[in-house]
Amino acid sequence: MTPALETKYVFTITACVGEVTSAGDTGIGERRIVPIVGGEVKGEVNGKFCAIGADFQIIRPNGLMEIEARYAFETDDGAVVYVDNRGVRFGPIELLQRLSRGEPVDPKLIYCHTVPKFETGHEKYRWLMQHIFIASPARHGDRVVIDVHQVL
Structure with missing residues (x-):
């Protein structure tokens, strides 16, 4: 039997976002670009x-x-850390429409998980590149709050 999957909370990313730009329906869906205009990381990093x-x-x-x-x-x-964070968000269509309009929605009612990958040349933070992380983002108006967990 394989060991049970375990995780531990490591930090929270708060990303402040700007106005959405839509490139329209590209044939596979609507392509949207949401600028990240600021934010912070708090926790072990x-x-x-x-x-x-x-x-x-x-x-x-x-x-x-x-x-x-x-x-x-x-x-x-002073270390710079690059993040490539990919995942999916899904839920009842009426709740997704409310989120799209910037209205509040209880994050527990929406399935949203991502897998952030980190890159840095700074030795102190190399451990970010040597582990798998899973995250739970929640949209709150002009920001996204992302709790990041390390897979042990």
């Missing part, structure tokens, strides 16, 4: 967002959202 990043989304006709967020943050001690 602490830092502030660099002035770059966006979430490149595809919203399928059934409401399933494919998430592909790419951004970077600088830790309090």
Whole structure:
């Protein structure tokens, strides 16, 4: 028997987002670009967002959202960490429509999970590249709060 899957909470990412830009229906769904305009990381790693990043989304006709967020943050001690965070969001269509309009929705009612991958040349944070992480994002108006857990 294989060991049970275990995780531990490591930090929370709060990404402040700007206005959505839509490229329209591309044949596989609506392509949306959501700029990430700021934010912070708090927990075992602490830092502030660099002035770059966006979430490149595809919203399928059934409401399933494919998430592909790419951004970077600088830790309090000066390391730059690049993040490629991919996953899916899905739920009842009326709740997804409310989220799209910026209205509040209880995050427990929406399935949303991502797998962030980290890159850095800073030795202190190499452990971020040597583990698998799973995250639970929740959209709150002008920000996304992402609890990141390390798979042990």
